[in-house]
Amino acid sequence: MSIIAATLRRELLIAFRSPGEIINPLMFFVIAVSLFPLGVGANQEFLSEIAAGVIWVTALLAVMLSMDSLFRADYEDGSLEQLLLSPQPLYFVILAKVASHWLVSGLPLVILAPIFASMLSLPAEGILPLMAALLIGTPILTMLGAVGMALTVGLSKSGLLLAVLILPLYIPVLVFGTGVVDSALNSLATSGLLALLGAMLILALCLTPLAIIAALRISVSL
């Protein structure tokens, strides 16, 4: 079995055997989204204005909080070292790890989003663009989160350091992601912004594995 398929298989097996690691970030998303109407009032018109923003911010926080399961277990049991000592090209192994993490943490968000967007009174014409934007955007968030995770996995008390490092980098994805929904709601074309997000995704695919590998080497040498 090629290393990519083997890595995907391993990561998905591990993920499904600890269902908590998958479900908890999703529950965070669900609960946090529900906090907003409780905080700002149930006025449907007002909620529909903030719906896209609330979904996006909560989604990116959920992705960030789920990043811990990406490298920590491997770091602690020594598998990460073995990964770095593998003669196979690391670039693709890392992409496979991040992809499998997105499949269990980002993709469920894309699927859950329409339900909660609708609960926040997002008009129907905004739902599909929201899903499309999340579909392209959440992998970017996962990859940037992986860079932050690689930099902090070796630190004993990193706490919310990951948030401090990564959240500023999430801003463009947030801005364009909500922009897609706003454009759709104003009957403007969304293809330009989706293409922009797509370009960011490709940039992330090309460059983040390099940063992740460099950061993992540092963390493993601690």
Add this chain to the structure above:
Amino acid sequence: MWQWLFKLSSPKWFYTISGQLMPWLIAITSILLVIGLVWGLAFTPPDYQMGENYRIAYIHVPAASIAMGCYYMMAGMAAAFLIWRIKMADMVAKACAPVGMTFTALALFTGSVWGIPTWGTWWIWDARLTSTLIMLFLFIGVMALRSAYDSEAAGAKACAVLSLVGVVNVPIIKYSVEWWNTLHQGASSLSLSNTSANPPEIWLPAFFVGFGLFGFYLIAIILRTRNEILIRERRTEWVDELLSTNFGNNISTNEGLG
């Protein structure tokens, strides 16, 4: 010239050369700043749109530009450190983060001061202030990462990686915030980067303040870097000699090592 640059990558030479340059740099910077600030803040004519209140721009605009340049310099040093393993580059990069953070904070503060008379509020989510705020977060992030690492060497490499990831994002963030701002245009179309044609009496002081602030930036970076050199090279002979000639023989930096 390459030889001179190459020499600068040795901590001892950097320390010596910067020590010789500092008095000149301080003198020139002081003159530029005094001339520029007094002229700009006191003697220039009032702007036809904003009255007296635009003067804070003399500090705000160069502060913001220098902060941005500082991030790029930090990233450049990070690249030099990672690619060619020049330790001096990391020492300069380490100095860039707090200095950049301070200049960013200065830009934000002066922006707020400008905002109060102009818009009646000390904060507004316009493109400039927002992207300056994000730049502040980026600088703080680099400083937080460095202090989280116990190992000096590993921390240096980690910050270098983070700086490089950040520098790719800086133009993307700037562009996205500007775009976001055009979409959510507030009531005011007055931006802090007002570039209406101004007569020389207005922009000449800006040159003085601009270069003066840049000189101040260099002084801050060099002072911090010199400090870092003394700390990291404390076990070498030349530092030992330096400290004992300056502070007497009570200071020994070589205790406990064979």
Add this chain to the structure above:
Amino acid sequence: MMLTVNNLYCERDERVLFQNLDFAVGEGEIWQIQGSNGSGKTTLLRILCGLNDDFSGEVLWQGEEQGKARQAFNQHVFYLGHAPAINKTLTAKENLSWHCASRGLTNSDQIKAALNSFNLYGYEDMPCYLMSAGQQRRVSLARMLLSQAKLWILDEPFTALDKQGVMELETLLAEHARAGGAIILTTHHSLQMNHPLQAVDLDLLAGLVAA
């Protein structure tokens, strides 16, 4: 000559661990790195296998610098660290098949044989969290046999093994050396192998112990 170390210098937390360290490991040789706790044995092993690059000096693999020959180096070298590198939610077989894939090997039938060599017959489908520490260690040691590596770098490989396990491992190590492989290891256990043993004593080198 497989692995050559020239003028190695390493310091950690402002303490010099070792300096001017030179030695070369050739085929069929078994080397033990000796030293008291904290003398830098693990650090040295991690430098040798390429996980730690905070040192000055040279580490050469078959004459070439380790950094440049990384792929060939990783292909021929196997490292066993303190941590077993076994994911506890996976079964022994699943763990080992990923390790095989990570070394570019596809020999799932050899997995059973490797587990058998360590008395884990029948354990391939047991999740590792159900195993004892000693059994997990042995699954980890099974990676060693599956790696098809020439040079084994082992950090305290006898940990958590019982007397019989220790004897069997010693036999395996001697066999590997006789077949032309090489081994660098650290251990507190006094080795009784049927094979000549060479040593690098870090305490001696640091001048802490009289020769």
